[in-house]
Amino acid sequence: xxxxxxxxxxxxxxxxxxxxxxxxxxxxxxxxxxxxxxxxxxxxxxxxxxxxxxxxxxxxxxxxxxxxxxxxxxxxxxxxxxxxxxxxxxxxxxxxxxxxxxxx
Amino acid sequence: xxxxxxxxxxxxxxxxxxxxxxxxxxxxxxxxxxxxxxxxxxxxxxxxxxxxxxxxxxxxxxxxxxxxxxxxxxxxxxxxxxxxxxxxxxxxxxxxxxxxxxxxxxxxxxxxxxxxxxxxxxxxxxxxxxxxxxxxxxxxxxxxxxxxxxxxxxxxxxxxxxxxxxxxxxxxxxxxxxxxxxxxxxxxxxxxxxxxxxxxxxxxxxxxxxxxxxxxxxx
Numbered sequence: 001x002x003x004x005x006x007x008x009x010x011x012x013x014x015x016x017x018x019x020x021x022x023x024x025x026x027x028x029x030x031x032x033x034x035x036x037x038x039x040x041x042x043x044x045x046x047x048x049x050x051x052x053x054x055x056x057x058x059x060x061x062x063x064x065x066x067x068x069x070x071x072x073x074x075x076x077x078x079x080x081x082x083x084x085x086x087x088x089x090x091x092x093x094x095x096x097x098x099x100x101x102x103x104x
Numbered sequence: 105x106x107x108x109x110x111x112x113x114x115x116x117x118x119x120x121x122x123x124x125x126x127x128x129x130x131x132x133x134x135x136x137x138x139x140x141x142x143x144x145x146x147x148x149x150x151x152x153x154x155x156x157x158x159x160x161x162x163x164x165x166x167x168x169x170x171x172x173x174x175x176x177x178x179x180x181x182x183x184x185x186x187x188x189x190x191x192x193x194x195x196x197x198x199x200x201x202x203x204x205x206x207x208x209x210x211x212x213x214x215x216x217x218x219x220x221x222x223x224x225x226x227x228x229x230x231x232x233x234x235x236x237x238x239x240x241x242x243x244x245x246x247x248x249x250x251x252x253x254x255x256x257x258x259x260x261x262x263x264x265x266x267x268x269x270x271x272x273x274x275x276x277x278x279x280x281x282x283x284x285x286x287x288x289x290x291x292x293x294x295x296x297x298x299x300x301x302x303x304x305x306x307x308x309x310x311x312x313x314x315x316x317x318x319x320x321x322x323x
Binding site: 012013015018019022023025026029030033036037040041042043046049050053054056057060061064065067068069070074077078081082084085086088089092093096100101103 | 178188313322
């Protein structure tokens with residue numbers, strides 16, 4: 001059975017059904033952006049601000065990857081490939097902070 | 105699975121060495137994620153350099169960050185987030201012949217939002233040059249390390265902009281090719297690959313925005 005044959009016209013989603021989820025996620029991301037910008041002006045230690053910014057950024061990246069880029073629907077092989085870049089970056093920064101992070 | 109069962113639309117989208125479109129789609133997606141991982145590592149070199157120099161010159165990076173335009177940076181971040189949501193609709197819709205026009209419209213809207221990002225970036229760069237924020241003899245700031253911050257600013261934003269230009273071309277190319285051959289458009293894995301690339305462009309910008317535009321605010 002071809003891929004087109006499996007897709008019956010009756011199963012076709014409406015535009016509203018397609019838009020709903022990404023639209024909600026977009027709303028969350030825009031609120032997160034607003035929170036991040038607002039937090040930048042709080043009178044707290046720069047270290048805490050930076051940590052907050054990076055946590056919000058990590059959440060934003062996760063939502064883009066899982067929902068917008070549909071990683072949530074993928075099998076373990078594609079997830080492994082997708083995670084590879086992030087894992088190597090994590091190792092890179094672990095090595096950097098094992099030196100620069102503890103310098104006085 | 106035999107070649108006789110392949111529809112004309114699938115035949116148009118099928119490439120060597122694959123014998124059926126489902127496998128081609130899986131392979132393209134896997135290869136695309138591997139490519140995106142390599143792109144992340146490409147940018148991670150700049151992120152790592154930024155992190156090291158920020159740990160050496162924390163005060164200068166803080167002062168220099170306050171000189172960037174949060175208005176331009178914030179507006180462009182919102183534009184890219186909206187464009188990502190719009191482009192995310194394309195693979196969800198393109199596989200249904202009845203939604204092909206909608207999917208192609210989303211491609212054009214995504215491309216136009218990308219162009220809007222570049223236009224704002226152009227205005228921002230003009231302001232930066234006017235403010236003498238290009239590292240060199242007339243550089244505005246005097247703190248040691250501030251020039252390094254702006255070296256990262258120019259490198260990161262310019263390389264990201266190059267990626268965005270490539271993304272805009274890919275979106276437009278897909279929209280044009282899809283309008284010419286709607287059958288091909290429902291089957292080609294290029295739809296998924298292009299949407300993934302656009303997602304990565306947004307992911308990179310999310311990090312760039314946080315490390316370039318947010319430091320130094322609020323005193």
